Amino acid sequence: MVRKVKADPKGVLEGPHFMDGDHALAEGALAAGCRFFAGYPITPSTETAERFAERCPEAGGLFIQMEDEIASITALIGGAWGGQKVMTVTSGPGFSLMMENIGLACMTETPMVIANVQRGGPSTGLPTLTAQQEMMQVRWGSHGDYRVIALVPDSPQECFDLAIEAFNLSETYRTPVFIMTDETVGHMHEKVVIPPASEIEVVERNWYTGPKDQYKPYKFGAENHMPGPMVKVGDGYRFHVTGLVHDERGYPQATVEAGKINITHIIEKIDSNADKIIRFEADQLEGAEVVVVSYGITSRIAIKAVMDARKQGIKTGNFRMITAWPFPEKQIREIASKVKAIVVPEINYGQMVREVERVAGGRCKVISVNSTGGAVHDPSEILAAIKEGRS
Amino acid sequence: MMEVRFSGFGGQGIVRCALITGKAISLYDNKFATMTQSFGPEARGGACSSQLVVSESRVLYPYVTVPGVLVALSQEAYNLYEPELGNGGILIVEQDLVKQKPDTGRVQVFPVPATRFAEELGNRLFANLVVIGFFAAVTKCVTPDAVKKALPELVPGRFLKANIQAFDKGYSYGNEIMAAKSGASVMADAMSEGVE
Incomplete structure (x- = not known):
């Protein structure tokens, strides 16, 4: 059951602001009703934590600077089961440290929002420079089979908007939701308009209200695989939360059959609702010879190249993924069946392009415009690939 | 579209120059502005820089490529960034802190004694507001009203009045300089091709 309410005005800093993406993330979280933040500072994400720490007393929230990122993600699991909407923010190395317990959060169906302000890697890499190098790690980084939802903002305004969306999705599907931003968007200042609380819709947690002795923390096999309601620690319910394969009571069941039911559920609750989750922007796909598929900050650079290509008479479409995961398979498959080529610029050595290639299935050329990170593309690189794709 | 780089040394x-100007433009002048800044090791000591891309429509590419306006408040910043300023671009320099190369006419130079003006107003910390005022008069990139609306959250309350005075000082000085140039448009060469 998805119940939407108006945002709590205490967390909403209504009005127009000139703000960077990191700060906008914190404001979006507060507007969405997040009142617990546990994190460990790391460039270039620290400003989000600072902003949340500064603002949360007036909104009635709690900020804890943890000893590291492992503790941060673990605190989120506790905070969420304690009844709060919870968030953390990190970057490259911190994201790697969180991986194991991201799996625990997926397995225990714990709603939370994790933002990764991507910087150049691997390892400590390029701490102050931009990248999009964790687009596959976010999907596959924890062990085992699971699914995630990952959103990719292209501006400070979208950092705000997608933070709210991320919380709404995490409550709806009882799962971690990721905001995969980057150093450029994180540190770029632009106008951010925060609407009044009465115009912001937030999804409330699906609280259990039935008899105490009948509560089960999980529900498998519901229509569209939607998850069951939650309760709050300390409210007198008995429940069990474990990373082991479990039944609806949460009790470990080390059997193939139980695993089939449990794992199918955490996968299908995302896969079978993908159409409802996926968001994108498409422009002039009809009749296009080449389509550029991009996401995040790279999509803004891509538009410039697309416009240059159109000026040169090349029918060029533009497709911006707002949701990277679940991947917009249907849309990309349809594009691939109609165009000569898909061009995929990204600030990594070629990550989401693999997914595009898989889905395109040889129906068109797929051209990767990749980089080793640290800077946004020069639009001329993307334009050159568009020309190559057309020929 | 207009690309602007503010540069000088830390402190x-x-x-703040780019923050104030960017906020003024995007919130009160009804245009689009994207501000970025040098960040990380390159921002410590030496030359510090912030960038502003201003446009009538949404800014796509967020960084400065060929600036049409360069504000250089230190010698090191001038040395580093003057070569990238586009031909015909506007160069605003702190005249007491920057020793310029011989003028070849490649760019339009506008010297301003910003630090000295600020000291006359009581504190050299206001020099950046003198610069914004001068910048506003020379480039017409931002209106004085918008800057004054943008200021309150970006400067300490007790210094708001002094900062506005500093802005006015720079603005009126800039207008005098422009009047002396008898209204010639300095902007045409500084504009870059916009993105629709």
Whole structure:
């Protein structure tokens, strides 16, 4: 059951602001009703934590600077089961440290929002420079089979908007939701308009209200695989939360059959609702010879190249993924069946392009415009690939 | 579209210059502005820089490529960034702190004694507001009203009045300089091709 309410005005800093993406993330979280933040500072994400720490007393929230990122993600699991909407923010190395317990959060169906302000890697890499190098790690980084939802903002305004969306999705599907931003968007200042609380819709947690002795923390096999309601620690319910394969009571069941039911559920609750989750922007796909598929900050650079290509008479479409995961398979498959080529610029050595290639299935050329990170593309690189794709 | 780089050394309020101007433009002048700043090791000591891309429509590419306006408040910043300023571009320099190369006419130079003006107003920390005022008069990139609306959250309350005075000082000085140039448009060459 998805119940939407108006945002709590205490967390909403209504009005127009000139703000960077990191700060906008914190404001979006507060507007969405997040009142617990546990994190460990790391460039270039620290400003989000600072902003949340500064603002949360007036909104009635709690900020804890943890000893590291492992503790941060673990605190989120506790905070969420304690009844709060919870968030953390990190970057490259911190994201790697969180991986194991991201799996625990997926397995225990714990709603939370994790933002990764991507910087150049691997390892400590390029701490102050931009990248999009964790687009596959976010999907596959924890062990085992699971699914995630990952959103990719292209501006400070979208950092705000997608933070709210991320919380709404995490409550709806009882799962971690990721905001995969980057150093450029994180540190770029632009106008951010925060609407009044009465115009912001937030999804409330699906609280259990039935008899105490009948509560089960999980529900498998519901229509569209939607998850069951939650309760709050300390409210007198008995429940069990474990990373082991479990039944609806949460009790470990080390059997193939139980695993089939449990794992199918955490996968299908995302896969079978993908159409409802996926968001994108498409422009002039009809009749296009080449389509550029991009996401995040790279999509803004891509538009410039697309416009240059159109000026040169090349029918060029533009497709911006707002949701990277679940991947917009249907849309990309349809594009691939109609165009000569898909061009995929990204600030990594070629990550989401693999997914595009898989889905395109040889129906068109797929051209990767990749980089080793640290800077946004020069639009001329993307334009050159568009020309190559057309020929 | 207009690309602007503010530069100087740490402590001169370089980042604040772009923040104030960017906020003024995007919130009160009804245009689009994207501000970025040098960040990380390159931002410590030496030359500090902030960048502003201003446009009538949404800014796509967020960084400065060929600036049409360069504000250089230190010698090192001038040395580093003057070569990238586009031909015909506007160069605003702190005249007491920057020793310029011989003028070849490649760019339009506008010297301003910003630090000295600020000291006359009581504190050299206001020099960046003198610069914004001068910048506004020369480039017409931002209106004085918008800057004054943008200021309150970006400067300490007790210094708001002094900062506005500093802005006015720079603005009126800039207008005098422009009047002396008898209204010639300095902007045409500084504009870059916009993105629709």
